[in-house]
Amino acid sequence: MKTIKQLGVLTGRIIRQNLTNADTIITVIAMPMFMLLFFVYVMGGNIVTGNGNGASAYLRYALPGFLLLTMAMGSAYTSMRINFDRTSGFLDRLHSLPISRWVILGSHVLASVIFMLIAEALVFLVGVAMGYRTDATLGSAFMFLGLSVLFGLGITLLAVPFSLKADNYASAGGFSYVLLMLLFVSSASCLLKEWRNPSKFLRTTNQ
Amino acid sequence: MTPIVNAARGLLDQAAVVGQHTDIIAVAWLVGSIIVFGLLSYRVYMHMFLAK
Numbered sequence: 001m002k003t004i005k006q007l008g009v010l011t012g013r014i015i016r017q018n019l020t021n022a023d024t025i026i027t028v029i030a031m032p033m034f035m036l037l038f039f040v041y042v043m044g045g046n047i048v049t050g051n052g053n054g055a056s057a058y059l060r061y062a063l064p065g066f067l068l069l070t071m072a073m074g075s076a077y078t079s080m081r082i083n084f085d086r087t088s089g090f091l092d093r094l095h096s097l098p099i100s101r102w103v104i105l106g107s108h109v110l111a112s113v114i115f116m117l118i119a120e121a122l123v124f125l126v127g128v129a130m131g132y133r134t135d136a137t138l139g140s141a142f143m144f145l146g147l148s149v150l151f152g153l154g155i156t157l158l159a160v161p162f163s164l165k166a167d168n169y170a171s172a173g174g175f176s177y178v179l180l181m182l183l184f185v186s187s188a189s190c191l192l193k194e195w196r197n198p199s200k201f202l203r204t205t206n207q
Numbered sequence: 208m209t210p211i212v213n214a215a216r217g218l219l220d221q222a223a224v225v226g227q228h229t230d231i232i233a234v235a236w237l238v239g240s241i242i243v244f245g246l247l248s249y250r251v252y253m254h255m256f257l258a259k
Binding site (some may be wrong): 102127 | 211213215238250251
């Protein structure tokens with residue numbers, strides 16, 4: 001019970017830091033919203049998706065991919081925050097306290113997944129405001145939530161070793177942009193069959 | 208990433224369901240990543256912690 005309380009306190013601290021940091025809010029929440037608006041209203045009408053033509057058809061195709069993209073952007077800030085805590089000596093201070101070892105790292109992971117889900121929900125609401133309507137059943141919606149949690153957990157845990165080993169704050173989040181690149185060269189923003197050379201080889205390598 | 212994106216799309220948009228195998232591949236990828244990188248993260252973290 002004490003460990004759960006410690007986990008809650010440390011997780012709450014990180015989420016509050018994220019929600020009160022303008023840089024984090026702009027990059028993790030506002031930027032995916034602007035990208036969604038740009039892709040749908042500027043480029044959407046010119047991208048073939050199989051759903052028909054126009055911005056609303058493209059929105060229907062692209063929103064799920066942008067939700068995952070939003071989560072991937074959050075992993076960069078998870079890396080930076082863990083690295084900042086390490087380099088600033090905050091992790092050492094926590095280690096000197098009677099706290100379970102796994103709680104310190106676990107709070108970063110839990111906070112990261114929760115913050116990613118908040119960002120994903122906000123981008124989804126923007127999509128709904130733009131006209132996106134899902135026909136998912138309650139079961140599918142819960143499965144999507146489960147998939148999002150797994151995705152958030154996966155990319156957060158991928159970020160942790162890099163964030164611990166990176167020498168400084170700036171380089172800690174660099175690898176997360178590789179994740180973003182992998183999402184851009186997936187079926188997130190356009191159909192794989194519409195790709196042109198030399199990117200065609202990524203259709204098979206990014207499976 | 209493509210199976211994960213397709214699975215997410217299929218869950219939100221029933222008309223765009225790519226196939227159940229996509230969901231299974233996506234979940235397998237994610238669970239595998241969580242196990243591998245979870246263990247790696249913990250090992251790196253404990254190594255740094257114990258090295259002090």
